[in-house]
Amino acid sequence: MNIELLKAYLENDYSTVSATNGRDALELVPVEKPDVILLDVMMPELNGYQVCETLKKNPETQFIPVIMVTALSGRDDWIAGIEAGADEFLTKPVNKMELLTRITSLLKLKKMHYDLLDERNKLNLQNKIRSVLTQIIPTLLRTLPTEQKSVVIHQMINMVVESILENTDSDEHGDECEGIGEICCNIINQLGANFENETGENGDKELLLKGNVCPWGREEAQLNPILCTLTRGIFSRIIDIYEQDLEVDVLETIGNGDEQCLFQLNKIEY
Structure with missing residues:
Protein backbone atom coordinates (compact mmCIF):
# COMPACT_ATOMS: atom_id res chain seq x y z
CA MET A 1 0.00 0.00 0.00
CA ASN A 2 2.82 2.40 0.81
CA ILE A 3 4.53 1.70 -2.52
CA GLU A 4 1.31 2.26 -4.46
CA LEU A 5 0.67 5.53 -2.62
CA LEU A 6 4.15 6.88 -3.41
CA LYS A 7 3.80 5.79 -7.04
CA ALA A 8 0.53 7.69 -7.28
CA TYR A 9 2.19 10.82 -5.86
CA LEU A 10 5.09 10.59 -8.30
CA GLU A 11 3.58 9.24 -11.52
CA ASN A 12 2.95 12.65 -13.12
CA ASP A 13 6.57 13.76 -12.79
CA TYR A 14 8.74 10.66 -12.52
CA SER A 15 9.04 7.07 -13.65
CA THR A 16 9.39 4.70 -10.70
CA VAL A 17 10.72 1.22 -10.01
CA SER A 18 9.90 -0.55 -6.77
CA ALA A 19 11.25 -3.35 -4.60
CA THR A 20 9.58 -4.97 -1.59
CA ASN A 21 12.72 -5.88 0.35
CA GLY A 22 16.20 -4.52 0.89
CA ARG A 23 18.07 -7.20 -1.01
CA ASP A 24 15.97 -6.72 -4.16
CA ALA A 25 16.47 -2.97 -3.86
CA LEU A 26 20.27 -3.34 -3.90
CA GLU A 27 20.05 -5.58 -6.98
CA LEU A 28 17.85 -3.06 -8.82
CA VAL A 29 19.97 0.04 -8.23
CA PRO A 30 22.92 -0.79 -10.56
CA VAL A 31 20.47 -1.89 -13.26
CA GLU A 32 17.98 0.98 -13.09
CA LYS A 33 20.45 3.73 -12.03
CA PRO A 34 17.84 5.81 -10.19
CA ASP A 35 18.16 9.56 -9.65
CA VAL A 36 16.63 9.38 -6.15
CA ILE A 37 15.93 6.45 -3.82
CA GLU A 53 24.72 2.22 4.38
CA THR A 54 25.57 -0.25 1.61
CA LEU A 55 24.71 2.29 -1.10
CA LYS A 56 26.75 5.04 0.51
CA LYS A 57 29.82 2.82 0.86
CA VAL A 69 10.49 7.11 4.57
CA THR A 70 9.48 5.85 7.98
CA ALA A 71 6.78 5.74 10.63
CA LEU A 72 9.54 6.04 13.21
CA SER A 73 10.07 9.57 14.48
CA GLY A 74 12.24 9.11 17.55
CA ARG A 75 15.55 10.89 17.96
CA ASP A 76 17.50 7.61 17.90
CA ASP A 77 15.85 6.62 14.61
CA TRP A 78 16.89 9.89 12.96
CA ILE A 79 20.44 9.50 14.24
CA ALA A 80 20.56 5.96 12.85
CA GLY A 81 19.44 7.30 9.47
CA ILE A 82 22.07 10.04 9.48
CA GLU A 83 24.77 7.55 10.41
CA ALA A 84 23.67 5.32 7.54
CA GLY A 85 24.09 8.28 5.16
CA ALA A 86 20.47 9.29 4.48
CA ASP A 87 20.08 12.67 2.76
CA GLU A 88 16.48 13.40 3.82
CA PHE A 89 13.69 12.02 6.00
CA LEU A 90 9.93 11.79 5.52
CA THR A 91 7.57 10.60 8.21
CA LYS A 92 4.46 8.57 7.37
CA PRO A 93 1.83 9.43 6.41
CA VAL A 94 3.77 11.11 3.60
CA ASN A 95 2.58 14.50 2.44
CA LYS A 96 2.63 14.71 -1.38
CA MET A 97 3.82 18.32 -1.58
CA GLU A 98 6.58 17.71 0.96
CA LEU A 99 7.68 14.61 -0.94
CA LEU A 100 7.89 16.42 -4.28
CA THR A 101 9.69 19.38 -2.71
CA ARG A 102 12.31 17.18 -1.06
CA ILE A 103 12.94 15.27 -4.30
CA THR A 104 13.28 18.48 -6.31
CA SER A 105 15.78 19.89 -3.83
CA LEU A 106 17.88 16.74 -3.81
CA LEU A 107 17.93 16.57 -7.60
CA LYS A 108 19.19 20.17 -7.76
CA LEU A 109 21.95 19.34 -5.29
CA LYS A 110 22.85 16.23 -7.24
CA LYS A 111 23.11 18.22 -10.47
CA MET A 112 25.32 20.80 -8.76
CA HIS A 113 27.57 18.02 -7.49
CA TYR A 114 28.03 16.50 -10.94
CA ASP A 115 28.51 19.93 -12.50
CA LEU A 116 31.36 20.50 -10.05
CA LEU A 117 32.87 17.13 -10.95
CA ASP A 118 32.66 18.04 -14.65
CA GLU A 119 34.40 21.35 -13.99
CA ARG A 120 37.11 19.57 -12.03
CA ASN A 121 37.64 17.09 -14.84
CA LYS A 122 37.86 19.90 -17.39
CA LEU A 123 40.37 21.73 -15.23
CA ASN A 124 42.45 18.57 -14.87
CA LEU A 125 42.37 18.07 -18.64
CA GLN A 126 43.29 21.70 -19.24
CA ASN A 127 46.21 21.53 -16.81
CA LYS A 128 47.43 18.24 -18.26
CA ILE A 129 47.44 19.50 -21.84
CA ARG A 130 48.98 22.85 -20.97
CA SER A 131 51.67 21.18 -18.89
CA VAL A 132 52.67 18.85 -21.71
CA LEU A 133 52.66 21.52 -24.38
CA THR A 134 54.28 24.38 -22.47
CA GLN A 135 56.95 22.39 -20.68
CA ILE A 136 57.82 19.47 -22.93
CA ILE A 137 57.21 20.55 -26.51
CA PRO A 138 59.59 23.57 -26.67
CA THR A 139 62.41 21.49 -25.19
CA LEU A 140 61.62 18.56 -27.47
CA LEU A 141 61.54 20.71 -30.60
CA ARG A 142 64.95 22.19 -29.83
CA THR A 143 66.48 18.72 -29.98
CA LEU A 144 64.77 17.53 -33.16
CA PRO A 145 65.93 17.84 -36.75
CA THR A 146 64.01 20.44 -38.75
CA GLU A 147 62.18 17.86 -40.86
CA GLN A 148 60.75 16.15 -37.76
CA LYS A 149 59.48 19.28 -36.01
CA SER A 150 56.40 19.71 -38.19
CA VAL A 151 55.48 16.05 -37.61
CA VAL A 152 55.63 16.48 -33.83
CA ILE A 153 53.60 19.71 -33.96
CA HIS A 154 50.96 18.05 -36.13
CA GLN A 155 50.70 15.08 -33.74
CA MET A 156 50.36 17.33 -30.71
CA ILE A 157 47.65 19.40 -32.40
CA ASN A 158 45.66 16.23 -33.11
CA MET A 159 46.14 15.13 -29.49
CA VAL A 160 44.84 18.42 -28.11
CA VAL A 161 41.74 18.62 -30.31
CA GLU A 162 40.82 14.96 -29.93
CA SER A 163 41.30 15.07 -26.15
CA ILE A 164 39.00 18.06 -25.81
CA LEU A 165 36.35 16.61 -28.11
CA GLU A 166 36.40 13.30 -26.23
CA ASN A 167 36.24 14.86 -22.77
CA THR A 168 33.52 17.46 -23.30
CA ASP A 169 29.87 17.19 -24.22
CA SER A 170 28.96 17.98 -27.81
CA ASP A 171 26.83 20.98 -26.79
CA GLU A 172 29.86 22.55 -25.09
CA HIS A 173 32.23 22.52 -28.05
CA GLY A 174 29.55 22.98 -30.68
CA ASP A 175 28.04 21.02 -33.52
CA GLU A 176 27.68 21.52 -37.25
CA CYS A 177 24.68 23.79 -36.74
CA ILE A 187 37.43 24.46 -28.00
CA ILE A 188 40.42 26.77 -27.50
CA ASN A 189 38.69 28.22 -24.42
CA GLN A 190 38.71 24.75 -22.87
CA LEU A 191 42.45 25.40 -22.45
CA GLY A 192 41.89 28.57 -20.46
CA ALA A 193 41.70 31.19 -23.22
CA ASN A 194 38.91 33.74 -23.67
CA PHE A 195 38.55 33.85 -27.44
CA GLU A 196 35.51 35.38 -29.13
CA ASN A 197 34.58 35.43 -32.79
CA GLU A 198 33.17 38.16 -34.96
CA THR A 199 32.59 38.82 -38.64
CA GLY A 200 35.40 40.61 -40.47
CA GLU A 201 35.22 43.45 -42.95
CA ASN A 202 34.42 41.13 -45.85
CA GLY A 203 31.28 39.72 -44.26
CA ASP A 204 30.77 35.96 -44.42
CA LYS A 205 34.06 35.52 -46.31
CA GLU A 206 36.08 36.56 -43.28
CA LEU A 207 35.91 35.66 -39.60
CA LEU A 208 38.04 36.98 -36.74
CA LEU A 209 39.00 34.97 -33.64
CA LYS A 210 40.49 37.11 -30.91
CA GLY A 211 41.33 36.92 -27.23
CA ASN A 212 43.59 38.65 -24.72
CA VAL A 213 44.15 35.55 -22.57
CA CYS A 214 46.59 33.10 -24.12
CA PRO A 215 45.64 29.41 -23.80
CA TRP A 216 49.25 28.61 -22.90
CA GLY A 217 49.87 31.52 -20.54
CA ARG A 218 51.29 34.92 -21.55
CA LEU A 230 49.94 25.25 -32.01
CA THR A 231 46.98 27.62 -31.58
CA ARG A 232 46.83 28.21 -35.32
CA GLY A 233 47.14 24.47 -35.89
CA ILE A 234 44.26 23.76 -33.51
CA PHE A 235 42.01 26.09 -35.48
CA SER A 236 43.10 24.47 -38.74
CA ARG A 237 42.42 21.00 -37.35
CA ILE A 238 38.92 22.01 -36.21
CA ILE A 239 38.22 23.41 -39.68
CA ASP A 240 39.30 20.08 -41.19
CA ILE A 241 37.11 18.08 -38.80
CA TYR A 242 34.05 20.16 -39.68
CA GLU A 243 34.98 20.15 -43.39
CA GLN A 244 34.98 23.92 -43.85
CA ASP A 245 36.58 25.64 -46.86
CA LEU A 246 38.61 28.05 -44.76
CA GLU A 247 42.24 28.90 -44.17
CA VAL A 248 43.77 30.47 -41.05
CA ASP A 249 45.91 33.61 -41.06
CA VAL A 250 47.78 34.85 -37.98
CA LEU A 251 47.47 38.62 -37.50
CA GLU A 252 48.60 39.13 -33.90
CA THR A 253 49.82 36.88 -31.08
CA ILE A 254 50.70 37.43 -27.46
CA GLY A 255 53.73 35.20 -28.01
CA ASN A 256 55.11 37.77 -30.43
CA GLY A 257 54.56 40.66 -28.02
CA ASP A 258 51.10 41.82 -29.14
CA GLU A 259 48.42 42.70 -26.61
CA GLN A 260 46.04 40.09 -27.97
CA CYS A 261 45.85 37.02 -30.17
CA LEU A 262 44.05 37.66 -33.47
CA PHE A 263 43.44 34.98 -36.08
CA GLN A 264 41.52 35.42 -39.30
CA LEU A 265 39.55 32.67 -41.03
CA ASN A 266 39.26 33.31 -44.75
CA LYS A 267 36.93 31.66 -47.22
CA ILE A 268 38.89 29.70 -49.82
CA GLU A 269 37.92 30.80 -53.30
CA TYR A 270 37.98 28.12 -56.00
Missing part, protein backbone atom coordinates in the same frame (compact mmCIF):
# COMPACT_ATOMS: atom_id res chain seq x y z
CA LEU A 38 13.05 6.32 -1.33
CA LEU A 39 13.74 3.81 1.42
CA ASP A 40 11.37 2.50 4.06
CA VAL A 41 13.16 1.66 7.29
CA MET A 42 11.09 -1.43 8.01
CA MET A 43 11.83 -3.95 5.23
CA PRO A 44 12.42 -7.72 5.26
CA GLU A 45 15.88 -9.28 4.81
CA LEU A 46 17.73 -5.93 4.93
CA ASN A 47 16.21 -2.86 6.58
CA GLY A 48 16.43 0.66 5.17
CA TYR A 49 19.42 1.62 7.30
CA GLN A 50 21.41 -1.37 6.03
CA VAL A 51 20.49 -0.68 2.42
CA CYS A 52 21.39 2.99 2.74
CA ASN A 58 29.79 1.96 -2.85
CA PRO A 59 31.62 4.57 -5.02
CA GLU A 60 29.20 3.83 -7.87
CA THR A 61 26.10 4.70 -5.83
CA GLN A 62 27.29 6.90 -2.97
CA PHE A 63 26.05 10.13 -4.52
CA ILE A 64 22.51 8.95 -5.27
CA PRO A 65 20.25 10.90 -2.88
CA VAL A 66 18.42 8.69 -0.38
CA ILE A 67 15.20 9.69 1.37
CA MET A 68 14.25 7.58 4.38
CA GLU A 178 26.84 26.39 -35.01
CA GLY A 179 29.22 28.74 -36.75
CA ILE A 180 32.75 27.42 -37.12
CA GLY A 181 34.08 30.51 -35.34
CA GLU A 182 32.07 29.73 -32.22
CA ILE A 183 33.22 26.12 -32.31
CA CYS A 184 36.89 27.18 -32.57
CA CYS A 185 36.48 29.57 -29.65
CA ASN A 186 34.68 27.01 -27.49
CA GLU A 219 54.81 34.34 -20.23
CA GLU A 220 55.07 30.80 -21.63
CA ALA A 221 53.94 31.98 -25.09
CA GLN A 222 56.42 34.87 -25.10
CA LEU A 223 59.25 32.54 -24.12
CA ASN A 224 58.19 29.95 -26.70
CA PRO A 225 56.35 31.57 -29.66
CA ILE A 226 56.08 28.10 -31.20
CA LEU A 227 53.05 27.69 -28.93
CA CYS A 228 51.25 30.26 -31.09
CA THR A 229 51.80 27.90 -34.00
Whole structure:
Protein backbone atom coordinates (compact mmCIF):
# COMPACT_ATOMS: atom_id res chain seq x y z
CA MET A 1 0.00 0.00 0.00
CA ASN A 2 2.82 2.40 0.81
CA ILE A 3 4.53 1.70 -2.52
CA GLU A 4 1.31 2.26 -4.46
CA LEU A 5 0.67 5.53 -2.62
CA LEU A 6 4.15 6.88 -3.41
CA LYS A 7 3.80 5.79 -7.04
CA ALA A 8 0.53 7.69 -7.28
CA TYR A 9 2.19 10.82 -5.86
CA LEU A 10 5.09 10.59 -8.30
CA GLU A 11 3.58 9.24 -11.52
CA ASN A 12 2.95 12.65 -13.12
CA ASP A 13 6.57 13.76 -12.79
CA TYR A 14 8.74 10.66 -12.52
CA SER A 15 9.04 7.07 -13.65
CA THR A 16 9.39 4.70 -10.70
CA VAL A 17 10.72 1.22 -10.01
CA SER A 18 9.90 -0.55 -6.77
CA ALA A 19 11.25 -3.35 -4.60
CA THR A 20 9.58 -4.97 -1.59
CA ASN A 21 12.72 -5.88 0.35
CA GLY A 22 16.20 -4.52 0.89
CA ARG A 23 18.07 -7.20 -1.01
CA ASP A 24 15.97 -6.72 -4.16
CA ALA A 25 16.47 -2.97 -3.86
CA LEU A 26 20.27 -3.34 -3.90
CA GLU A 27 20.05 -5.58 -6.98
CA LEU A 28 17.85 -3.06 -8.82
CA VAL A 29 19.97 0.04 -8.23
CA PRO A 30 22.92 -0.79 -10.56
CA VAL A 31 20.47 -1.89 -13.26
CA GLU A 32 17.98 0.98 -13.09
CA LYS A 33 20.45 3.73 -12.03
CA PRO A 34 17.84 5.81 -10.19
CA ASP A 35 18.16 9.56 -9.65
CA VAL A 36 16.63 9.38 -6.15
CA ILE A 37 15.93 6.45 -3.82
CA LEU A 38 13.05 6.32 -1.33
CA LEU A 39 13.74 3.81 1.42
CA ASP A 40 11.37 2.50 4.06
CA VAL A 41 13.16 1.66 7.29
CA MET A 42 11.09 -1.43 8.01
CA MET A 43 11.83 -3.95 5.23
CA PRO A 44 12.42 -7.72 5.26
CA GLU A 45 15.88 -9.28 4.81
CA LEU A 46 17.73 -5.93 4.93
CA ASN A 47 16.21 -2.86 6.58
CA GLY A 48 16.43 0.66 5.17
CA TYR A 49 19.42 1.62 7.30
CA GLN A 50 21.41 -1.37 6.03
CA VAL A 51 20.49 -0.68 2.42
CA CYS A 52 21.39 2.99 2.74
CA GLU A 53 24.72 2.22 4.38
CA THR A 54 25.57 -0.25 1.61
CA LEU A 55 24.71 2.29 -1.10
CA LYS A 56 26.75 5.04 0.51
CA LYS A 57 29.82 2.82 0.86
CA ASN A 58 29.79 1.96 -2.85
CA PRO A 59 31.62 4.57 -5.02
CA GLU A 60 29.20 3.83 -7.87
CA THR A 61 26.10 4.70 -5.83
CA GLN A 62 27.29 6.90 -2.97
CA PHE A 63 26.05 10.13 -4.52
CA ILE A 64 22.51 8.95 -5.27
CA PRO A 65 20.25 10.90 -2.88
CA VAL A 66 18.42 8.69 -0.38
CA ILE A 67 15.20 9.69 1.37
CA MET A 68 14.25 7.58 4.38
CA VAL A 69 10.49 7.11 4.57
CA THR A 70 9.48 5.85 7.98
CA ALA A 71 6.78 5.74 10.63
CA LEU A 72 9.54 6.04 13.21
CA SER A 73 10.07 9.57 14.48
CA GLY A 74 12.24 9.11 17.55
CA ARG A 75 15.55 10.89 17.96
CA ASP A 76 17.50 7.61 17.90
CA ASP A 77 15.85 6.62 14.61
CA TRP A 78 16.89 9.89 12.96
CA ILE A 79 20.44 9.50 14.24
CA ALA A 80 20.56 5.96 12.85
CA GLY A 81 19.44 7.30 9.47
CA ILE A 82 22.07 10.04 9.48
CA GLU A 83 24.77 7.55 10.41
CA ALA A 84 23.67 5.32 7.54
CA GLY A 85 24.09 8.28 5.16
CA ALA A 86 20.47 9.29 4.48
CA ASP A 87 20.08 12.67 2.76
CA GLU A 88 16.48 13.40 3.82
CA PHE A 89 13.69 12.02 6.00
CA LEU A 90 9.93 11.79 5.52
CA THR A 91 7.57 10.60 8.21
CA LYS A 92 4.46 8.57 7.37
CA PRO A 93 1.83 9.43 6.41
CA VAL A 94 3.77 11.11 3.60
CA ASN A 95 2.58 14.50 2.44
CA LYS A 96 2.63 14.71 -1.38
CA MET A 97 3.82 18.32 -1.58
CA GLU A 98 6.58 17.71 0.96
CA LEU A 99 7.68 14.61 -0.94
CA LEU A 100 7.89 16.42 -4.28
CA THR A 101 9.69 19.38 -2.71
CA ARG A 102 12.31 17.18 -1.06
CA ILE A 103 12.94 15.27 -4.30
CA THR A 104 13.28 18.48 -6.31
CA SER A 105 15.78 19.89 -3.83
CA LEU A 106 17.88 16.74 -3.81
CA LEU A 107 17.93 16.57 -7.60
CA LYS A 108 19.19 20.17 -7.76
CA LEU A 109 21.95 19.34 -5.29
CA LYS A 110 22.85 16.23 -7.24
CA LYS A 111 23.11 18.22 -10.47
CA MET A 112 25.32 20.80 -8.76
CA HIS A 113 27.57 18.02 -7.49
CA TYR A 114 28.03 16.50 -10.94
CA ASP A 115 28.51 19.93 -12.50
CA LEU A 116 31.36 20.50 -10.05
CA LEU A 117 32.87 17.13 -10.95
CA ASP A 118 32.66 18.04 -14.65
CA GLU A 119 34.40 21.35 -13.99
CA ARG A 120 37.11 19.57 -12.03
CA ASN A 121 37.64 17.09 -14.84
CA LYS A 122 37.86 19.90 -17.39
CA LEU A 123 40.37 21.73 -15.23
CA ASN A 124 42.45 18.57 -14.87
CA LEU A 125 42.37 18.07 -18.64
CA GLN A 126 43.29 21.70 -19.24
CA ASN A 127 46.21 21.53 -16.81
CA LYS A 128 47.43 18.24 -18.26
CA ILE A 129 47.44 19.50 -21.84
CA ARG A 130 48.98 22.85 -20.97
CA SER A 131 51.67 21.18 -18.89
CA VAL A 132 52.67 18.85 -21.71
CA LEU A 133 52.66 21.52 -24.38
CA THR A 134 54.28 24.38 -22.47
CA GLN A 135 56.95 22.39 -20.68
CA ILE A 136 57.82 19.47 -22.93
CA ILE A 137 57.21 20.55 -26.51
CA PRO A 138 59.59 23.57 -26.67
CA THR A 139 62.41 21.49 -25.19
CA LEU A 140 61.62 18.56 -27.47
CA LEU A 141 61.54 20.71 -30.60
CA ARG A 142 64.95 22.19 -29.83
CA THR A 143 66.48 18.72 -29.98
CA LEU A 144 64.77 17.53 -33.16
CA PRO A 145 65.93 17.84 -36.75
CA THR A 146 64.01 20.44 -38.75
CA GLU A 147 62.18 17.86 -40.86
CA GLN A 148 60.75 16.15 -37.76
CA LYS A 149 59.48 19.28 -36.01
CA SER A 150 56.40 19.71 -38.19
CA VAL A 151 55.48 16.05 -37.61
CA VAL A 152 55.63 16.48 -33.83
CA ILE A 153 53.60 19.71 -33.96
CA HIS A 154 50.96 18.05 -36.13
CA GLN A 155 50.70 15.08 -33.74
CA MET A 156 50.36 17.33 -30.71
CA ILE A 157 47.65 19.40 -32.40
CA ASN A 158 45.66 16.23 -33.11
CA MET A 159 46.14 15.13 -29.49
CA VAL A 160 44.84 18.42 -28.11
CA VAL A 161 41.74 18.62 -30.31
CA GLU A 162 40.82 14.96 -29.93
CA SER A 163 41.30 15.07 -26.15
CA ILE A 164 39.00 18.06 -25.81
CA LEU A 165 36.35 16.61 -28.11
CA GLU A 166 36.40 13.30 -26.23
CA ASN A 167 36.24 14.86 -22.77
CA THR A 168 33.52 17.46 -23.30
CA ASP A 169 29.87 17.19 -24.22
CA SER A 170 28.96 17.98 -27.81
CA ASP A 171 26.83 20.98 -26.79
CA GLU A 172 29.86 22.55 -25.09
CA HIS A 173 32.23 22.52 -28.05
CA GLY A 174 29.55 22.98 -30.68
CA ASP A 175 28.04 21.02 -33.52
CA GLU A 176 27.68 21.52 -37.25
CA CYS A 177 24.68 23.79 -36.74
CA GLU A 178 26.84 26.39 -35.01
CA GLY A 179 29.22 28.74 -36.75
CA ILE A 180 32.75 27.42 -37.12
CA GLY A 181 34.08 30.51 -35.34
CA GLU A 182 32.07 29.73 -32.22
CA ILE A 183 33.22 26.12 -32.31
CA CYS A 184 36.89 27.18 -32.57
CA CYS A 185 36.48 29.57 -29.65
CA ASN A 186 34.68 27.01 -27.49
CA ILE A 187 37.43 24.46 -28.00
CA ILE A 188 40.42 26.77 -27.50
CA ASN A 189 38.69 28.22 -24.42
CA GLN A 190 38.71 24.75 -22.87
CA LEU A 191 42.45 25.40 -22.45
CA GLY A 192 41.89 28.57 -20.46
CA ALA A 193 41.70 31.19 -23.22
CA ASN A 194 38.91 33.74 -23.67
CA PHE A 195 38.55 33.85 -27.44
CA GLU A 196 35.51 35.38 -29.13
CA ASN A 197 34.58 35.43 -32.79
CA GLU A 198 33.17 38.16 -34.96
CA THR A 199 32.59 38.82 -38.64
CA GLY A 200 35.40 40.61 -40.47
CA GLU A 201 35.22 43.45 -42.95
CA ASN A 202 34.42 41.13 -45.85
CA GLY A 203 31.28 39.72 -44.26
CA ASP A 204 30.77 35.96 -44.42
CA LYS A 205 34.06 35.52 -46.31
CA GLU A 206 36.08 36.56 -43.28
CA LEU A 207 35.91 35.66 -39.60
CA LEU A 208 38.04 36.98 -36.74
CA LEU A 209 39.00 34.97 -33.64
CA LYS A 210 40.49 37.11 -30.91
CA GLY A 211 41.33 36.92 -27.23
CA ASN A 212 43.59 38.65 -24.72
CA VAL A 213 44.15 35.55 -22.57
CA CYS A 214 46.59 33.10 -24.12
CA PRO A 215 45.64 29.41 -23.80
CA TRP A 216 49.25 28.61 -22.90
CA GLY A 217 49.87 31.52 -20.54
CA ARG A 218 51.29 34.92 -21.55
CA GLU A 219 54.81 34.34 -20.23
CA GLU A 220 55.07 30.80 -21.63
CA ALA A 221 53.94 31.98 -25.09
CA GLN A 222 56.42 34.87 -25.10
CA LEU A 223 59.25 32.54 -24.12
CA ASN A 224 58.19 29.95 -26.70
CA PRO A 225 56.35 31.57 -29.66
CA ILE A 226 56.08 28.10 -31.20
CA LEU A 227 53.05 27.69 -28.93
CA CYS A 228 51.25 30.26 -31.09
CA THR A 229 51.80 27.90 -34.00
CA LEU A 230 49.94 25.25 -32.01
CA THR A 231 46.98 27.62 -31.58
CA ARG A 232 46.83 28.21 -35.32
CA GLY A 233 47.14 24.47 -35.89
CA ILE A 234 44.26 23.76 -33.51
CA PHE A 235 42.01 26.09 -35.48
CA SER A 236 43.10 24.47 -38.74
CA ARG A 237 42.42 21.00 -37.35
CA ILE A 238 38.92 22.01 -36.21
CA ILE A 239 38.22 23.41 -39.68
CA ASP A 240 39.30 20.08 -41.19
CA ILE A 241 37.11 18.08 -38.80
CA TYR A 242 34.05 20.16 -39.68
CA GLU A 243 34.98 20.15 -43.39
CA GLN A 244 34.98 23.92 -43.85
CA ASP A 245 36.58 25.64 -46.86
CA LEU A 246 38.61 28.05 -44.76
CA GLU A 247 42.24 28.90 -44.17
CA VAL A 248 43.77 30.47 -41.05
CA ASP A 249 45.91 33.61 -41.06
CA VAL A 250 47.78 34.85 -37.98
CA LEU A 251 47.47 38.62 -37.50
CA GLU A 252 48.60 39.13 -33.90
CA THR A 253 49.82 36.88 -31.08
CA ILE A 254 50.70 37.43 -27.46
CA GLY A 255 53.73 35.20 -28.01
CA ASN A 256 55.11 37.77 -30.43
CA GLY A 257 54.56 40.66 -28.02
CA ASP A 258 51.10 41.82 -29.14
CA GLU A 259 48.42 42.70 -26.61
CA GLN A 260 46.04 40.09 -27.97
CA CYS A 261 45.85 37.02 -30.17
CA LEU A 262 44.05 37.66 -33.47
CA PHE A 263 43.44 34.98 -36.08
CA GLN A 264 41.52 35.42 -39.30
CA LEU A 265 39.55 32.67 -41.03
CA ASN A 266 39.26 33.31 -44.75
CA LYS A 267 36.93 31.66 -47.22
CA ILE A 268 38.89 29.70 -49.82
CA GLU A 269 37.92 30.80 -53.30
CA TYR A 270 37.98 28.12 -56.00
